[in-house]
Amino acid sequence: MNIFVCISQVPDTTTKITVAPDGKTMAGTGVKFILNPYDEFAIEEGLQLRTKHGGTVTAVTVGGDSSKEILRTALAMGVDKAILIKDNEKSDSFFVAQNLAETVKGSDILIFGRQSIDFDSYSMSSMVAEILDLPSVSMASKLTINGTNVVVERDVESGKETVATSLPCVISAQKGLNDPRYPKLPDIMKAKSKPIEERAPIACSSRVETLSMELPKTNRTGKILGDSDADIRELVRLLHEEAKVI
Amino acid sequence: MNRILVYLETHGSGLKRSSLEAITAATATGASVIGLMTDGNETAALSGSEYGLSTCLIAKHPLLSEKSSMAIATTIAQAAKQENVDYVVMAANSTGKEIAPRIAVKLQAGYIPDVISLDASSDKIIAKRPVYAGKAVVSLQATTAQCVMTLRPNVFTAKKQAASLNVSEFIPLIGSNDGRVKITGLVKNEGKLDVSEADVVVSGGRGIKAPENYHLVEELANVLGGAVGSSRAVVDAGWRPHTEQVGQTGKTVSPNLYIACGISGAVQHLAGMSSSKVIVAINKDKEAPIFKIADYGMVGDALEILPKLTDVLRSTLHK
Numbered sequence: 001m002n003i004f005v006c007i008s009q010v011p012d013t014t015t016k017i018t019v020a021p022d023g024k025t026m027a028g029t030g031v032k033f034i035l036n037p038y039d040e041f042a043i044e045e046g047l048q049l050r051t052k053h054g055g056t057v058t059a060v061t062v063g064g065d066s067s068k069e070i071l072r073t074a075l076a077m078g079v080d081k082a083i084l085i086k087d088n089e090k091s092d093s094f095f096v097a098q099n100l101a102e103t104v105k106g107s108d109i110l111i112f113g114r115q116s117i118d119f120d121s122y123s124m125s126s127m128v129a130e131i132l133d134l135p136s137v138s139m140a141s142k143l144t145i146n147g148t149n150v151v152v153e154r155d156v157e158s159g160k161e162t163v164a165t166s167l168p169c170v171i172s173a174q175k176g177l178n179d180p181r182y183p184k185l186p187d188i189m190k191a192k193s194k195p196i197e198e199r200a201p202i203a204c205s206s207r208v209e210t211l212s213m214e215l216p217k218t219n220r221t222g223k224i225l226g227d228s229d230a231d232i233r234e235l236v237r238l239l240h241e242e243a244k245v246i
Numbered sequence: 247m248n249r250i251l252v253y254l255e256t257h258g259s260g261l262k263r264s265s266l267e268a269i270t271a272a273t274a275t276g277a278s279v280i281g282l283m284t285d286g287n288e289t290a291a292l293s294g295s296e297y298g299l300s301t302c303l304i305a306k307h308p309l310l311s312e313k314s315s316m317a318i319a320t321t322i323a324q325a326a327k328q329e330n331v332d333y334v335v336m337a338a339n340s341t342g343k344e345i346a347p348r349i350a351v352k353l354q355a356g357y358i359p360d361v362i363s364l365d366a367s368s369d370k371i372i373a374k375r376p377v378y379a380g381k382a383v384v385s386l387q388a389t390t391a392q393c394v395m396t397l398r399p400n401v402f403t404a405k406k407q408a409a410s411l412n413v414s415e416f417i418p419l420i421g422s423n424d425g426r427v428k429i430t431g432l433v434k435n436e437g438k439l440d441v442s443e444a445d446v447v448v449s450g451g452r453g454i455k456a457p458e459n460y461h462l463v464e465e466l467a468n469v470l471g472g473a474v475g476s477s478r479a480v481v482d483a484g485w486r487p488h489t490e491q492v493g494q495t496g497k498t499v500s501p502n503l504y505i506a507c508g509i510s511g512a513v514q515h516l517a518g519m520s521s522s523k524v525i526v527a528i529n530k531d532k533e534a535p536i537f538k539i540a541d542y543g544m545v546g547d548a549l550e551i552l553p554k555l556t557d558v559l560r561s562t563l564h565k
């Protein structure tokens with residue numbers, strides 16, 4: 001089975017965000033970058049599929065030089081091959097999708113995370129699937145493959161959906177799909193010297209333009225009460241008369 | 247004048263509230279709005295007309311009855327072309343998140359997900375959306391002729407406004423290739439209101455101390471007719487199911503009232519609830535970050551406050 005896993009590098013969620021001088025992007029200095037947490041589930045699923053069905057797992061990312069670090073993590077976890085599609089421009093999601101599609105076409109299964117925790121777009125798996133004319137199922141919490149038949153459990157608002165599809169296909173991983181392994185120290189060391197294939201991106205014009213980035217303003221009342229019985233009655237009064245939510 | 251196609255999802259015999267919100271949001275831009283349903287009928291469309299919907303297409307095809315996400319995407323893209331719309335808008339729920347990116351690719355259109363405000367003061371709509379767990383907000387505009395957007399549920403308010411309705415049938419051209427994905431089953435969360443769809447959410451965190459205390463959270467939620475949510479800490483501890491987790495890696499909620507009990511207010515939790523209309527925090531630590539975004543706070547032991555609060559509410563609401 002030819003398995004591709006798409007992974008992305010994101011700022012650590014505890015990062016304090018400041019706006020860059022261009023007024024449109026995040027200032028990058030002092031920011032710690034990590035492997036997108038959902039992509040750990042994607043990598044793990046790829047590795048487990050390889051164990052069950054044989055084949056190779058390739059990790060691919062679109063990003064700058066610093067993204068090599070997450071590819072090394074994927075190699076340490078056990079993927080066979082790593083590809084960096086070089087992009088220093090911070091391009092839009094369509095650019096990323098187009099470039100991923102170009103690289104992963106011909107694979108049997110493509111695995112994504114459900115969302116990357118920088119922009120939380122939840123879009124990449126469906127975009128790449130559409131470009132390649134493949135079926136896709138997002139937010140998979142269980143995946144079963146039998147021959148070319150694929151059955152996926154998917155979390156939706158009202159419960160759990162069962163979705164039937166077939167290989168080749170695209171999946172995005174929800175938490176609970178598996179338990180990602182921790183890379184072992186010797187594997188981390190070995191991964192440092194493994195090759196990372198670099199590719200130049202194919203050009204495509206962006207479809208969405210960022211006009212500005214701002215830090216959100218909070219305009220909350222911020223009335224702080226104690227815990228006496230009178231305070232509890234006061235809270236109920238405020239919710240009823242002032243906020244009018246009950 | 248802009249033309250906007252709004253994808254409408256049914257709920258019971260009417261429409262999902264998130265679809266009604268999309269009708270209101272699209273109408274408020276001054277655009278001419280066309281609704282499209284892939285699993286609905288005239289009765290459902292009529293419930294949209296109470297919110298200002300005057301034109302509605304009802305698509306029919308066997309693959310739509312099987313709820314193939316690919317067939318739905320194909321249908322919406324074809325309707326967008328036929329109706330020559332500038333924008334396609336739908337809810338940022340599990341359906342919208344899955345199909346909207348496909349529609350954008352089909353239409354060679356820009357895609358803007360999870361929108362929280364629309365500004366139509368210039369002829370191209372500017373959309374705002376939160377990024378980096380809500381720590382920043384970006385303003386975006388498509389550079390393409392058409393643009394696909396998903397709207398964060400519960401952020402736009404559905405407003406009643408009667409309209410007379412024109413319904414027509416829409417027959418999409420769907421190839422059998424779109425039958426490669428089908429929903430074959432749904433196990434419903436038994437009798438439980440989902441956090442992402444509730445008007446009131448009462449969430450518990452590690453400050454609830456033990457799973458056997460969680461009934462205090464449930465009872466407060468019950469009195470308010472709301473849903474129970476959880477922080478990741480209590481989900482990871484195995485006290486509560488992941489379906490209840492609120493936050494960046496759980497569900498995004500924007501209820502009218504969010505009550506956080508024994509939750510510190512980590513940024514990843516705030517990402518999932520900071521767009522709630524009114525936020526109440528109950529925490530024994532007055533320095534807890536949750537108070538920074540709360541409208542009302544109570545400093546004290548949640549285990550003591552919760553039963554009393556539930557009692558006072560029960561008697562107030564039943565008066």
Ligand SMILES: Cc1cc2nc3c(=O)[nH]c(=O)nc-3n(C[C@H](O)[C@H](O)[C@H](O)COP(=O)(O)OP(=O)(O)OC[C@H]3O[C@@H](n4cnc5c(N)ncnc54)[C@H](O)[C@@H]3O)c2cc1C
Binds near residue numbers: 479509511513515
């Ligand atoms: C990549 C990533 C993603 C994450 N995603 C999410 C997410 O989606 N959702 C989420 O919630 N978290 C998420 N987290 C975890 C988040 O960082 C916090 O660890 C978590 O939200 C803490 O949960 P908590 O507030 O219940 O617990 P704590 O932070 O331990 O807070 C407990 C609070 O309870 C108070 N307290 C204690 N006893 C009482 C009492 N008797 N009465 C009243 N108050 C009391 C304490 O003062 C404290 O403020 C994520 C973390 C990472 C790294």
Ligand SMILES: Nc1ncnc2c1ncn2[C@@H]1O[C@H](COP(=O)(O)O)[C@@H](O)[C@H]1O
Binds near residue numbers: 039120125
């Ligand atoms: N730059 C990228 N390179 C490779 N994969 C990506 C990239 N950005 C996003 N992805 C993949 O797409 C998933 C969803 O991301 P998003 O749609 O951006 O929220 C992530 O979990 C990754 O699997």
